[in-house]
Amino acid sequence: xxxxxxxxxxxxxxxxxxxxxxxxxxxxxxxxxxxxxxxxxxxxxxxxxxxxxxxxxxxxxxxxxxxxxxxxxxxxxxxxxxxxxxxxxxxxxxxxxxxxxxxxxxxxxxxxxxxxxxxxxxxxxxxxxxxxxxxxxxxxxxxxxxxxxxxxxxxxxxxxxxxxxxxxxxxxxxxxxxxxxxxxxxxxxxxxxxxxxxxxxxxxxxxxxxxxxxxxxxxxxxxxxxxxxxxxxxxxxxxxxxxxxxxxxxxxxxxxxxxxxxxxxxxxxxxxxxxxxxxxxxxxxxxxxxxxxxxxxxxxxxxxxxxxxxxxxxxxxxxxxxxxxxxxxxxxxxxxxxxxxxxxxxxx
Numbered sequence: 001x002x003x004x005x006x007x008x009x010x011x012x013x014x015x016x017x018x019x020x021x022x023x024x025x026x027x028x029x030x031x032x033x034x035x036x037x038x039x040x041x042x043x044x045x046x047x048x049x050x051x052x053x054x055x056x057x058x059x060x061x062x063x064x065x066x067x068x069x070x071x072x073x074x075x076x077x078x079x080x081x082x083x084x085x086x087x088x089x090x091x092x093x094x095x096x097x098x099x100x101x102x103x104x105x106x107x108x109x110x111x112x113x114x115x116x117x118x119x120x121x122x123x124x125x126x127x128x129x130x131x132x133x134x135x136x137x138x139x140x141x142x143x144x145x146x147x148x149x150x151x152x153x154x155x156x157x158x159x160x161x162x163x164x165x166x167x168x169x170x171x172x173x174x175x176x177x178x179x180x181x182x183x184x185x186x187x188x189x190x191x192x193x194x195x196x197x198x199x200x201x202x203x204x205x206x207x208x209x210x211x212x213x214x215x216x217x218x219x220x221x222x223x224x225x226x227x228x229x230x231x232x233x234x235x236x237x238x239x240x241x242x243x244x245x246x247x248x249x250x251x252x253x254x255x256x257x258x259x260x261x262x263x264x265x266x267x268x269x270x271x272x273x274x275x276x277x278x279x280x281x282x283x284x285x286x287x288x289x290x291x292x293x294x295x296x297x298x299x300x301x302x303x304x305x306x307x308x309x310x311x312x313x314x315x316x317x318x319x320x321x322x323x324x325x326x327x328x329x330x331x332x333x334x335x336x337x338x339x340x341x342x343x344x345x346x347x348x
Contacts, residue, residue, distance in 0.1 A: 007104070011127065026224070100118075
């Protein structure tokens with residue numbers, strides 16, 4: 001059989017172990033997966049993503065779009081000659097597949113590897129588009145105990161410090177996002193990895209994953225941490241993804257027990273009950289307090305409204321405090337009202 005070259009897409013909810021899996025696969029002698037490019041989203045160059053084949057951009061607008069991409073990728077695809085890459089992209093078709101594939105293929109070739117992959121967790125919501133772009137691609141969905149996922153989300157500033165919103169985000173990934181993956185990608189081209197299995201039995205889990213990808217397992221994959229920082233942004237390696245630069249450990253599997261309050265644990269278990277059951281995560285069975293029930297109902301309603309307002313953005317999740325805009329307007333109004341007497345007295 002010829003050596004496989006199908007692209008590999010790692011998807012799932014954020015803070016699920018997708019970075020760890022990326023680094024493990026990137027350590028394979030045939031696979032190259034850089035930092036997440038965040039390329040596929042609802043609109044590229046103000047064009048719906050489902051028009052990726054024929055975006056119908058004028059040459060100058062397409063060139064400007066490519067320049068925008070390369071500017072955002074400069075720190076993610078280091079060591080590449082961006083001018084040469086730009087010329088290579090502009091020589092090809094003016095669609096949205098070509099810049100993406102060319103950049104990743106070039107980065108893999110630079111590292112002497114024939115197979116490329118990409119890890120952007122939110123690509124889960126665009127699995128149908130990616131499968132159209134790359135019909136032979138393989139998709140790996142990483143899942144994690146939602147209580148651990150929410151506890152991890154609470155500690156990074158690009159998610160709200162709100163267990164309800166973070167639980168609803170994970171629920172959306174595991175329901176709507178996963179439905180897109182399973183509906184559009186054949187079962188033979190998708191694979192599920194539990195974070196707990198990845199850190200608990202890493203060699204066997206990675207061996208099974210290599211079998212799915214058609215690759216030969218290589219022991220160097222488990223030594224990924226030796227040069228992990230070379231393939232990570234400085235901010236990630238030194239802060240929110242520090243753990244991924246160390247040898248695999250089970251230390252964080254149960255850390256949520258002391259990182260989340262009893263009310264937060266009950267909320268996550270209520271919101272994510274079905275997926276916890278499906279993936280064998282045993283709930284503590286903590287009851288919701290009356291206060292937690294009211295908070296959950298209020299925020300679920302707010303979540304539903306905000307997702308309806310942003311329905312064109314598939315991967316949309318609420319990342320701001322509830323009624324943030326109303327609160328801000330109210331604060332501005334109060335500032336204005338209370339500043340008037342001061343202004344008047346100063347004029348007198």
